[in-house]
Amino acid sequence: MTTTLKAPELLLPAGSLDKMRAAYDYGADAVYAGQPRYSLRARNNEFRLEQLQQGIAEAHARGKKLFVTSNLLPHNDKVRTYMRDIEPVIALQPDALIMADPGLIMMVREKWPEMPIHLSVQANTVNYAAVKFWQRMGVARIILSRELSLDEIERIRQECPDMELEVFVHGALCIAYSGRCLLSGYFNRRDPNQGTCTNACRWNYATHDADIDANTGDAIGTKMDQDFSFESEREQAEKAFAATSREQAATGDGKRHPLADKVYLIEEIGRPGELMPIMEDEHGTYIMNSKDLRAVEYVERLTQIGIDSLKIEGRTKSLYYVSRTAQIYRRAIDDAVAGRPFNPELITELEGLSNRGYTAGFLERRPANHYQNYETGSSQTQRSQFVGEVSKTEARHGWLQVEVKNRFAVGDRLELIHPSGNQIITLQSMQNADGLDIQIANGSPLKVWLPLEARYQGALLARLTQ
Numbered sequence: 327m328t329t330t331l332k333a334p335e336l337l338l339p340a341g342s343l344d345k346m347r348a349a350y351d352y353g354a355d356a357v358y359a360g361q362p363r364y365s366l367r368a369r370n371n372e373f374r375l376e377q378l379q380q381g382i383a384e385a386h387a388r389g390k391k392l393f394v395t396s397n398l399l400p401h402n403d404k405v406r407t408y409m410r411d412i413e414p415v416i417a418l419q420p421d422a423l424i425m426a427d428p429g430l431i432m433m434v435r436e437k438w439p440e441m442p443i444h445l446s447v448q449a450n451t452v453n454y455a456a457v458k459f460w461q462r463m464g465v466a467r468i469i470l471s472r473e474l475s476l477d478e479i480e481r482i483r484q485e486c487p488d489m490e491l492e493v494f495v496h497g498a499l500c501i502a503y504s505g506r507c508l509l510s511g512y513f514n515r516r517d518p519n520q521g522t523c524t525n526a527c528r529w530n531y532a533t534h535d536a537d538i539d540a541n542t543g544d545a546i547g548t549k550m551d552q553d554f555s556f557e558s559e560r561e562q563a564e565k566a567f568a569a570t571s572r573e574q575a576a577t578g579d580g581k582r583h584p585l586a587d588k589v590y591l592i593e594e595i596g597r598p599g600e601l602m603p604i605m606e607d608e609h610g611t612y613i614m615n616s617k618d619l620r621a622v623e624y625v626e627r628l629t630q631i632g633i634d635s636l637k638i639e640g641r642t643k644s645l646y647y648v649s650r651t652a653q654i655y656r657r658a659i660d661d662a663v664a665g666r667p668f669n670p671e672l673i674t675e676l677e678g679l680s681n682r683g684y685t686a687g688f689l690e691r692r693p694a695n696h697y698q699n700y701e702t703g704s705s706q707t708q709r710s711q712f713v714g715e716v717s718k719t720e721a722r723h724g725w726l727q728v729e730v731k732n733r734f735a736v737g738d739r740l741e742l743i744h745p746s747g748n749q750i751i752t753l754q755s756m757q758n759a760d761g762l763d764i765q766i767a768n769g770s771p772l773k774v775w776l777p778l779e780a781r782y783q784g785a786l787l788a789r790l791t792q
Contacts, residue, residue: 333663334628335635337393337492338652341642342372346381346392348649351745351784353656356391357381358424360641361415364408365395375414382418391421397446399427409433416441422466435464442466447494450503452478454485461489468492469637472499473688476624480631490634495621496651496676497639499687620684622672625658646712646731646786649743650679678710678741678788710741714767714787716778725757726783730772734789736765742778744785 338349340357349357359373359381373381378394385392394415400408408430416423416438423441425431426448434441444467445451445460452471460468467490470479483491500507507523593599619639621628628636636659638651654672661669676684713734720727734740736756742749757775758764767774778785 331663337637339641345648352649352652354652358393360395393422394420395424397426454482457486492635495636499616617683617685618681619687626662629662710788710790713789716785718784725775726778730767739790741788742785
């Protein structure tokens with residue numbers, strides 16, 4: 327007897343109505359969109375009440391779902407205004423509210439008991455007892471913390487068989503516990519838990535040597551020789567430490583790392599002269615840039631476990647990101663449900679998205695340095711680059727108009743990404759707005775014409791770099 331697997335919901339971010347539509351076009355079952363004042367995406371968020379109304383109506387007309395993210399950890403002032411501001415949102419009948427604060431959850435449950443609530447990842451749910459607690463509080467779904475392994479997720483599923491569970495499978499990872507970070511608030515007075523994170527963990531830092539003032543205990547910068555290399559000092563200390571570590575581990579006669587408890591000052595490249603102390607202990611220096619989560623290869627296992635929803639992070643990411651991740655994870659889910667083996671081409675295709683290097687995060691236990699990208703804080707594109715959007719409306723016989731996003735040229739290999747299927751072509755010709763042949767499209771805000779079939783209207787264009 328063959329067991330038919332239930333397809334998990336594919337849940338995509340919607341930072342705008344256009345991104346919401348793209349998510350649905352490319353395979354999403356549901357999207358999440360945030361109230362700017364009450365979600366953790368106060369910036370780059372167009373979903374005011376009018377847009378939420380339109381988005382919910384469009385979603386339901388397509389047989390899809392839209393969840394409203396309302397997951398900040400409010401101070402008293404926002405508690406005072408919350409019930410007033412959430413009432414018209416609930417009147418729009420979203421499919422659920424995503425919430426984190428116990429007090430707000432209590433208040434919503436008391437006034438609108440019929441409103442489904444999904445517990446945000448901000449609540450840091452990491453065990454089955456916590457899941458059962460929230461279930462008793464009337465929560466409909468738990469979004470599990472990213473800090474769980476596959477085995478831990480499976481145990482929670484076994485212990486809580488009648489609770490909806492959601493798991494993140496792709497997107498940015500936070501250096502804090504599922505987003506409970508204070509770096510941005512500390513550096514710029516912009517509290518990540520109020521939706522204004524400036525991603526201080528991604529900034530570029532230089533390290534300066536420091537001494538401790540014996541009277542005040544403050545870190546004081548010391549003048550460094552031009553030839554001084556922190557890395558070379560660190561490497562020498564690491565080699566000396568490693569030479570004796572095996573013997574110490576065997577005898578239990580552990581010694582502290584030679585750099586343990588040393589103080590350094592860090593300087594962010596955009597704030598010259600502002601030196602901030604940072605400690606290094608025997609476990610290392612906690613800077614700071616996590617790789618991005620990619621779990622497409624674990625979709626089959628998560629489907630077998632019985633996870634109800636697979637979630638992709640990225641409400642501030644591009645329409646291209648939303649479309650590509652929806653398309654790729656849709657294929658992974660469909661393959662898992664159909665019993666087809668995992669297609670490694672999906673990993674290759676995800677390399678076409680800007681990323682900071684990929685990791686499976688905590689789904690598989692690995693050495694800590696596997697999670698970190700110490701080389702760059704910015705996203706890199708390794709396989710392809712998003713270069714244009716094909717117009718849905720502008721066409722002439724045999725030609726379609728393209729809004730250019732990044733440089734491409736005649737002779738480039740381009741991938742046409744479309745809900746009906748993708749196609750790789752070599753660009754043979756291109757024309758400007760006056761119908762004259764050109765060789766290069768240099769970038770935004772240029773519009774050009776390409777010889778494309780009408781069926782590719784609305785497609786996205788990526789230039790293959792490998």
